[in-house]
Amino acid sequence: MNFLAHIYLSGDNDLIKIGNFMADGIRGKHFESYPLEIQKGIILHRAIDTFTDAHPIFRSSTKKLHEKYHHYAGVIVDVFYDHFLAKNWHTYSDEKLEDFVARFYQSLQDNTAILSERTKEIMPYMIKYNWLVSYQTVEGINRILTQMDHRTKNESKMRFATNELSEFYIEFENEFTNFFAELRIHSNNKIITL
Numbered sequence: 001m002n003f004l005a006h007i008y009l010s011g012d013n014d015l016i017k018i019g020n021f022m023a024d025g026i027r028g029k030h031f032e033s034y035p036l037e038i039q040k041g042i043i044l045h046r047a048i049d050t051f052t053d054a055h056p057i058f059r060s061s062t063k064k065l066h067e068k069y070h071h072y073a074g075v076i077v078d079v080f081y082d083h084f085l086a087k088n089w090h091t092y093s094d095e096k097l098e099d100f101v102a103r104f105y106q107s108l109q110d111n112t113a114i115l116s117e118r119t120k121e122i123m124p125y126m127i128k129y130n131w132l133v134s135y136q137t138v139e140g141i142n143r144i145l146t147q148m149d150h151r152t153k154n155e156s157k158m159r160f161a162t163n164e165l166s167e168f169y170i171e172f173e174n175e176f177t178n179f180f181a182e183l184r185i186h187s188n189n190k191i192i193t194l
Contacts, residue, residue, distance in 0.1 A: 001052055001183070002082040004132050006045055007104055008092065009187040014107040016041040016191075018115070020048075021108075025118035035114060040194040047190045048183065052078075057179040064168055065161065072156040077172075079135075079144055080165055084176040086135035092180075101132040138162055 001009070003021060010017040019034065019041020026034075031042040052058050058077065065073035089097040105127045112120065126132070134140030146159040165172060 001048055002078040002135075003126075004082040004135055005078075005085050005180075005183075006048060007132075008085065008100075009048060009184065010041060010044060011188075011191050013037060013040075014104075015111070015114075016044065016194075017104060018107060018111055018119075020045040021104075022116045022119040025116050038114060040191075043194060044187065044190055048187055051183060051186050052179075055179060055182070057175050057182075061172060061175045061179075064171070065164055068164070069157060069161060072152075072158055075148070075156075076145065076158055076161045076164075079141060079148075080161075080172050081176045081180070082135045083138070083141045083165070084173050085180065086133070087137075088177075089136075097136070098133055101130070104132070138165060141165065 006020045006023075007017050010020045015035065015037030019031075019038035021041070023031070023042040023045030026042055031039050034042070053074065058074075061077045061080070062073040065076055069076055085092065086097060089100075093100060108115065108119070108123050108127075115123070129143075131140075131144060134143065142159070142162045145161050149156050149158040152158070
């Protein structure tokens with residue numbers, strides 16, 4: 001899952017959300033130097049990724065992309081799934097997406113001292129261009145995938161992946177909906193054990 005889903009699946013604790021958000025840049029046991037609630041977010045992130053990567057529905061989504069995008073297929077589907085979460089946000093939360101996102105951005109700014117260096121680097125761009133809200137539209141997803149493609153020196157071809165998103169839109173959305181129902185249960189159960 002991509003940023004929005006990881007934050008959403010973290011429950012109400014701001015530090016768990018932050019840990020979950022910045023977990024990708026923290027390798028091995030390096031997370032043990034962070035405050036306990038941040039550590040919980042990192043552990044939760046890893047549990048979500050493990051569950052996602054092994055899930056047959058997620059694999060079915062990536063299969064549509066493997067031939068063209070190879071090992072980037074999973075990254076692309078993560079972004080597609082964040083699009084469907086943002087687009088259908090009202091199904092998953094009583095709070096408006098814009099308000100949820102604004103609260104998260106504020107919590108990042110309030111906790112700058114404990115953020116990883118990578119998070120501190122991307123945070124200004126994320127807030128300025130409002131990445132999380134931009135996920136609601138295919139155009140927003142295209143901008144995100146294009147930025148990600150630039151980081152691979154355009155080798156990934158991710159900037160073209162919204163073609164497949166449009167072609168298989170209903171299939172991807174149905175796969176997301178069914179998968180996310182299971183992932184929410186898995187994440188809630190994991191939070192209880194942290």
